[in-house]
Every structure is written in C-alpha cells, then in structure tokens.
Amino acid sequence: MLLTAQLLLSYQRCHRQAFLDTYEDKSQKNAPSDFLNKLRQDRIEHQRSFFAHQTWVEPEYPKYDWQAGAQATLALMAAGVPQIRRGVLLVKYRNEAYFQSIPDLLTKVPGDSELGDWHYVPTDIRLSKRPKLEYQILVTFHASLLARVQGRYPENAFLYLRERGTYEVNLTVNQPKLDLLLVELQEILDKRQEPEVFIVNNRCNLCGWLSYCYEIAQQDQHLSLLPGVTPSRYPILQSQNIASVEALSLADPSHLAQATGLSAEVTIKLVCQAQAFTQQSPVIFAPTVANATSPQLSPAPIELYFDIEAEPSLNLAYLHGVLVVDREAQTQTFHALLAEQPDQEEQAWLQFLNLVLRYPHAPIYHFCAYEVQTVERLAALYGTSADVVQPLIKRFIDLHALVTRTVVLPVESYTLKLIARWIGFQWRNSEANGAQSIYWYSEWQATGNREFIETIVDYNEDDCQATYQIKNWLTAFLAESEQTALLPG
Numbered sequence: 001m002l003l004t005a006q007l008l009l010s011y012q013r014c015h016r017q018a019f020l021d022t023y024e025d026k027s028q029k030n031a032p033s034d035f036l037n038k039l040r041q042d043r044i045e046h047q048r049s050f051f052a053h054q055t056w057v058e059p060e061y062p063k064y065d066w067q068a069g070a071q072a073t074l075a076l077m078a079a080g081v082p083q084i085r086r087g088v089l090l091v092k093y094r095n096e097a098y099f100q101s102i103p104d105l106l107t108k109v110p111g112d113s114e115l116g117d118w119h120y121v122p123t124d125i126r127l128s129k130r131p132k133l134e135y136q137i138l139v140t141f142h143a144s145l146l147a148r149v150q151g152r153y154p155e156n157a158f159l160y161l162r163e164r165g166t167y168e169v170n171l172t173v174n175q176p177k178l179d180l181l182l183v184e185l186q187e188i189l190d191k192r193q194e195p196e197v198f199i200v201n202n203r204c205n206l207c208g209w210l211s212y213c214y215e216i217a218q219q220d221q222h223l224s225l226l227p228g229v230t231p232s233r234y235p236i237l238q239s240q241n242i243a244s245v246e247a248l249s250l251a252d253p254s255h256l257a258q259a260t261g262l263s264a265e266v267t268i269k270l271v272c273q274a275q276a277f278t279q280q281s282p283v284i285f286a287p288t289v290a291n292a293t294s295p296q297l298s299p300a301p302i303e304l305y306f307d308i309e310a311e312p313s314l315n316l317a318y319l320h321g322v323l324v325v326d327r328e329a330q331t332q333t334f335h336a337l338l339a340e341q342p343d344q345e346e347q348a349w350l351q352f353l354n355l356v357l358r359y360p361h362a363p364i365y366h367f368c369a370y371e372v373q374t375v376e377r378l379a380a381l382y383g384t385s386a387d388v389v390q391p392l393i394k395r396f397i398d399l400h401a402l403v404t405r406t407v408v409l410p411v412e413s414y415t416l417k418l419i420a421r422w423i424g425f426q427w428r429n430s431e432a433n434g435a436q437s438i439y440w441y442s443e444w445q446a447t448g449n450r451e452f453i454e455t456i457v458d459y460n461e462d463d464c465q466a467t468y469q470i471k472n473w474l475t476a477f478l479a480e481s482e483q484t485a486l487l488p489g
C-alpha cells in the first residue's frame with residue numbers, strides 16, 4: 001500500500017475520490033477534459049519559469065521504482081546538494097505500507113540533522129492564487145516525511161504561488177490537521193469503506209469519476225442531486241429519516257423546520273424542490289418576488305442580454321457578448337466585443353461601454369453576479385467615471401437571482417445551461433462551457449487558428465440567447481400562473 005501525497009490531495013477534495021482512486025477500476029474514470037489538460041500544462045509552465053532561475057539536481061532512478069528513487073534522493077541529501085528537484089520521500093508506516101511524497105523542491109538550509117550540520121526544507125509550486133488549505137496540508141505532509149528521512153523536522157516549508165510568489169506554511173498549525181486526515185484516510189482504506197456518493201457540482205465537475213458517481217446517484221435518486229441539499233444539510237435530513245427525493249417531497253416544511261432547526265424558508269424550498277423533481281414540473285416559490293408585470297420582467301422596446309467570457313486565473317475578461325433585442329423592430333443583433341490578445345482587454349471594455357451607452361434605457365439582462373462584478377472591476381482598472389458606471393449597473397438585472405427567488409424547477413443545478421436546456425434551448429456546440437472557452441482562448445493564442453475564436457463567439461452568442469429564452473420563459477410562466485390563479489373554482 002502506497003499512501004501518496006496525491007491521494008491525500010484527492011482525499012481532501014472528496015473522501016470518495018481517494019477511495020475510488022485506490023480501489024476502483026481506473027477504466028471507469030473519464031479522460032481529463034481539455035480544460036484540465038490546460039491547467040496541467042499551465043502548472044508545468046509555472047514550474048518551468050520557477051526553475052529557470054534555479055540550479056538543482058534531480059535524483060535518477062528507474063521509473064516508478066520508488067525505493068530506488070528514495071535511495072537516490074537520500075544520497076543527494078547526504079552529499080549536501082543545495083537544491084533537489086522532485087526528490088522522492090518514502091517512509092514505511094506499517095508492514096508493506098508506505099507514505100510517499102515528491103516535493104517539487106528540497107532546499108538545503110543550516111541546522112543539524114542526521115545528514116550533518118544541514119537539513120532540507122520543502123517547497124511546492126502551485127498555480128493557485130491563494131495558499132489553499134489543501135496545498136498547505138500537502139506541504140506539511142512533505143515536511144513530516146522529511147522529518148523521518150533526515151531525523152529533523154524542517155524549520156520551514158513553502159508554497160510558491162503564481163501571483164503571490166513564496167508563501168510560508170505554518171507547520172505548527174497544520175501538522176495536527178494532517179495527523180487527523182491521515183488517520184481517517186488510513187481507516188477508510190484499511191476497512192475498504194466506500195464513502196457514499198455525494199454530488200457537489202463545483203467539486204464533481206472537475207473530477208474524473210463524475211460519470212461513474214452520477215450514474216450511481218441517479219440510480220439511487222440520491223438527495224445530493226437536489227439543489228439545496230448540501231453536505232451539511234444531508235445528515236440533518238437523514239436524522240429525520242428522509243433519505244430519498246420522494247420522502248422529502250412528502251415532508252411537512254414547518255414540521256421539518258421545527259425538528260431540525262433549519263429555517264422555514266429553507267425547508268419550504270427543499271420540499272418544493274423535491275416536489276418539482278417528483279412531478280417533473282416547475283413550482284412557484286415566491287410569486288411576490290416577481291410577476292409577469294413586474295418592472296424587472298415587463299418587456300422593454302430594446303433589451304440587452306449580456307454574457308462575459310473570462311479567464312479568472314489571469315483576471316482577464318476577453319469577450320463581452322451583447323445580444324440587442326429590438327422588440328419593436330423585431331430584430332436581434334449580436335455583438336462580440338473581443339480582446340483577441342490579453343492586452344486588448346481595455347479596448348474591448350471601451351467598445352462594450354460604447355455599445356450599451358447607445359441604448360441608455362435598455363435593461364441589461366445577465367445570469368449570475370459575475371457580469372456585474374467584472375464590470376465593476378474593469379471600471380476601476382481602466383478609470384471609468386462613476387457617473388458612467390453607476391447608472392449602467394442600475395440597469396443590470398440578474399435573471400439567476402430572479403429565477404431562484406421566484407420558482408423552483410426540476411433541474412439539478414440552477415446554472416444557465418441546465419435551466420435553458422430544461423426549457424428546450426440547445427447550444428450549437430454541445431460540449432461548450434466556460435472552462436472549454438478558456439481552453440479555446442489559450443489554443444487561439446498558442447496556434448493563431450481563428451476557428452477557436454469563432455467557436456468562442458458562437459458559444460457566447462448562445463449563452464446570450466439562452467439568457468433571453470429564460471427571461472421569455474419566466475415571464476410567460478408567471479403570466480400563465482397568475483391567470484390560472486384568477487380562474488374561478
């Protein structure tokens with residue numbers, strides 16, 4: 001048994017992932033998406049630029065022969081090599097069971113150890129902007145294995161992050177957390193206790209086991225498929241013997257609130273959500289938030305539908321897509337305001353402002369808060385006057401907020417994709433998504449092939465169209481519900 005740093009990282013993301021990585025047939029796992037491959041490539045580039053300014057020695061050993069790798073690394077450490085790249089640390093913790101880690105860099109520093117009057121400290125090189133806890137734990141794992149190998153706990157341990165540079169990890173704080181995680185992980189692996197499936201979109205969307213787990217969740221009608229059933233609420237529902245979507249749909253929200261301490265608003269929404277699923281039809285949740293004639297939904301002569309494509313890790317907004325719907329002239333015109341190169345972001349921003357200021361009374365529909373946040377960020381970055389930006393932001397209407405506060409839909413997540421697909425909208429490219437768009441943009445930059453740009457623009461236009469369709473659907477659905485409510489009997 002090899003308990004590796006990679007397994008520890010998987011365990012921190014999802015207990016089940018570490019279990020499946022150890023025991024399940026890997027052929028069931030999806031191939032990494034283009035986006036994941038891009039992230040891996042970016043990490044390699046980040047490491048390359050870091051090591052370009054360093055000198056180091058790398059241990060030589062036959063591929064996957066970790067014993068040989070650990071011996072070669074120890075030989076380099078004993079010789080006092082100043083920096084060792086990708087050294088292998090291997091520590092036996094039980095019969096035939098080893099901890100293994102491969103820190104990106106081991107640096108020699110003064111201070112007695114079994115090696116002599118020096119010892120080594122670990123550094124891991126990560127793309128992340130923030131020193132995420134999972135990476136701090138990983139570096140702590142390197143440190144604790146190093147302690148066993150060199151007979152001295154390292155004085156420091158570091159992360160080297162893309163924007164922030166060097167970050168010192170607090171080993172004293174993280175060591176007890178690591179110890180606990182290792183005990184839990186060993187227990188799950190030793191007892192072969194397969195952790196229950198639990199679909200959490202943000203986490204699972206990047207996991208290779210998604211198709212495998214999703215199939216199980218669907219077969220079981222697992223509650224985690226319901227929006228609102230979070231990992232913290234799930235055991236609360238279980239404590240009330242609510243283990244299926246159907247059971248939740250039959251629950252009494254006020255009784256559930258009393259019994260669990262969840263707020264009445266939460267329990268009403270959970271039960272409505274389960275009912276929407278079992279009936280496969282939408283349920284009005286709060287008609288007071290919006291109705292068909294409320295100002296946010298009533299038709300304007302000209303409406304704008306807005307969607308941004310961005311690379312968050314670079315703080316780069318590379319496309320502002322705006323669909324101009326002229327209801328009087330019955331025309332739709334799509335505008336793609338594109339930064340073909342990252343240094344054209346300001347130019348695309350100014351083109352966007354020019355366009356939306358041409359329609360000073362048009363509401364600007366978008367989906368989720370990201371568009372407003374990005375407009376605020378770009379205005380601050382490029383010194384756009386508050387007199388221009390503030391009135392502009394007042395025209396923004398977040399359809400995601402309107403939908404989620406007004407109706408409950410039989411969808412597994414309130415994303416633009418799932419809602420629009422549920423009302424019948426189809427994207428021209430069925431594989432397109434935000435992560436894929438980031439990949440296409442990086443491919444465009446690497447290859448100069450304009451097909452990538454055209455694909456991004458088509459995808460963005462479809463996102464704007466999808467937003468438009470959702471607005472139309474919501475208005476029509478609320479109008480129909482109001483009429484039904486007025487019917488006698």
Ligand code: SF4
Pocket residue numbers: 013014015016017020197198199200203204207208209210211213214
């Ligand atoms: S798909 Fe989700 S539940 Fe399944 S292993 Fe991956 S992260 Fe865990």
